[in-house]
Amino acid sequence: MRFADDWCLMVTGTKADAEALREQITGVLSTMGLRLSQEKTLITHIDEGLDFLGWRIQRHRKRGTDQHYVYTYPAHKSVKAVTGKVKTLCRQNRNLTLEVLLHRLNPLLRGWTTYFQSGVSSAAFGYLRAYTWRQVFRWLRRKHPHSTWKNIRRRFCNGGWWPAEGEVTLFNPGAVKTIRYRYRGTRLSALT
Template sequence: MARGWSQWYLYTFVSHAAIRSVHAKVRALTPRTSQHDLAKLLRRINQITHGWAAYFQHAVAQRTFDSLDHFTWCRLIRMLTVRHRWKWRDIRRRYVMPNGQWQPITAGGIEWNRTAAIAITRHRYRGNTISNPWVPGTT
């Protein structure tokens, strides 16, 4: 039972294998020497990460989503750095606004959307809707 609650809740967590699988998919799409169109690449990365996040949005996963965003951002920046032969100052010049905030990575009208922006609904009370085969009278 959760502390301060009078009802039981089910907490689910993201497995390490699931995290490794999404990392492998992002890694496969963003090799350093990739010459794929950036707009198509961003669209595909958005599809993969947001589909994965939609599946795990009911888990205790906010930090996992943040770490996935960080991993994806680093892979994209590393790929763009090699592709355009940019230094760190070139990246900052292109992706940091004058007020110091980072702009999202965009290409051809497609924007890389953060996974951590997906709302997480953790506490789902399921009540008596689930029957228990070991307790008589609940089936």
């Protein structure tokens, strides 16, 4: 048996319409032996927004116009989670080489940005880029407390300000381009 663990239902109508649909859905799910969690079930207006699977879904006015659009972008909780992981990795062990630290950080950053690449995520990617750079440089300063900024930059940045050692360079989340969703409904039968 297959069923969805998380799902979102969007309704054009009033809050009363949404509550009536919730009652109907509860009846359908009970015949399958499933139930809606009262703690997780949320009825909200799209202007207030909701967090769903790490995304924030909310309608905003498009800058410079009077038109409103629904935007999906990384939820604050998701950004806090990835920055917490970056901070933890950068504080675990100063005895590692920079290359090992970068090998641990790069898959985390690449995976997170790939998941959120299809939304309005450029601002979050830029923030993650600055946060990660700051954490790596703090790690370098703790590892080499008597070195100057100039020496650390010369030794660990390959001529610029971006951390690298050997062939390994820190993944840059700010360089990831977002990809807007493209409708592919006509091709779905060919893909399955």
